[in-house]
Amino acid sequence: MKHEGFAIELKLEEPLPEVPADGDALAQAITNLLDNAVKYSGQARSILVRSFVQDRCLAISVTDFGIALRRTRRAACSTVSTAAATS
Numbered sequence: 001m002k003h004e005g006f007a008i009e010l011k012l013e014e015p016l017p018e019v020p021a022d023g024d025a026l027a028q029a030i031t032n033l034l035d036n037a038v039k040y041s042g043q044a045r046s047i048l049v050r051s052f053v054q055d056r057c058l059a060i061s062v063t064d065f066g067i068a069l070r071r072t073r074r075a076a077c078s079t080v081s082t083a084a085a086t087s
Contacts, residue, residue, distance in 0.1 A: 037064035
């Protein structure tokens, strides 16, 4: 991404479980969410990227803090095995 002046904070739950997914498609989805966050963040210039396991799914969220659009966007949710979700 070519966006200057933005602070991107990462809050990644570790260890992240492995999930069956198309890595290229997932990377493209996250890139699209980050591009949208930049587009709609206004003067805030701050973006939060989080990952966490919820209801046996790996969730990835991208949040901007702009006035017009203040919401979390979910990039992906894929079923996680019981062992991965509880370890």
